[in-house]
Amino acid sequence: MTGANPILPADLFFSFRSPYSYLAIGRYRALAESHTVDIALRPVYPLAIRKPDFFEQSNPAWLGYLLRDVPRLAEYHGIPFGIPRPDPIVQDLHTRKIADKQPYIRRITRLGQAAARRGHGLAFAHEAAGLIWGGAANWHEGDHLAQAASAAGLDFTDLEAEARDDADALDVEIAANQQALEDAGHWGVPTLVFEGEPFFGQDRIDIARWRMEQKGLQAR
Template sequence: MTRRVDLWIDLRSPYSFLAKDPAYALEAEFGVELVLRPFSLEIASAAQLGDPASLARGMRKIKYLYADARRFAKPRGITLLGPKKIFDQKLVHLAWLYAARTGHDRALIDLAFPRFFKRELDYEDRAAIVGLLQDAGVDAAGFDAYAAGEGPAELDGHQREAEAQGVFAVPTFVVEGELFWGQDRIDFVRGKLAG
């Protein structure tokens, strides 16, 4: 029986982007089934951007996190430009789930991350998301109906399942019920799989 590793990611998260390729390598290394799952991180609350007193501290935290992510990205040749605003990820996550119906989810993810972090893709622009689907090899003819119909309930189901597993941030690996949070925890995941 093939072991399964869930990887919960948000397509707006630079750390999720950094976790993706090392996670793919786990499949070849250990013969596991890697399942990428959407998790909608509440960035404003995670960065404590709520009240004016904490806004400056939260912005410092975001700037630091991007600087830190770039430390990991630079040796790998990955560009991480901070977005000009906090984007709503719902539309691109719906596109991800729609692409998964035809097995094109990884193609979409592989295209979305670098484009977003080079500021070449607006996750809230419907036409851009339809273009992303098409570039990933997906017939987008039914996407609007999916996004207006069953898609949001499917996306909410993933969020509920993540929370039931104890996921609170991204990227989070789940191996046999054990959580490993952070792209820099991949060696712990390897240890768990090897053990």
């Protein structure tokens, strides 16, 4: 349509195991729905998969701070929050060792990439992360994920079949997402990349929006 505001493209690098990604995803989805920006989800595997020894080497205070910080941020933003049941990563919390087999995170990340292929990645990640981090018990069982897919405008039977049958190709795409994140100048999630500029963290959403407004972001 003549005179219509151009749609600005951006990429959101996201992990289903990252509570900070969860705290960001709904606000980015709302921004994409209300303003002239198309935010493409770029799922990545979490550090527990990419660098399994990270938690064994991290400062012991790190986890304790995270468990204090995330609930208060969720409360501040009015976002439901609960400890995942189960954790998307199979991990011994006493030794912090990551298990070799990781059925939950691989399944949900592949589902997210399959949803991204269909242009519904942002919506699916928001709905699914709400199950994982919003307090739903056994989010991986029953019809929880099917309901999340439906709320995102997707057919779950089709989505899950692709995540299972095209797993290798999806993993190649997920690895490419990680490389694109690093190429943009960061390594962590959530990171929004707009015109090559990375905005890392759930506390950079307003700064990312400010930059987009400089480039013509408008209300739809």
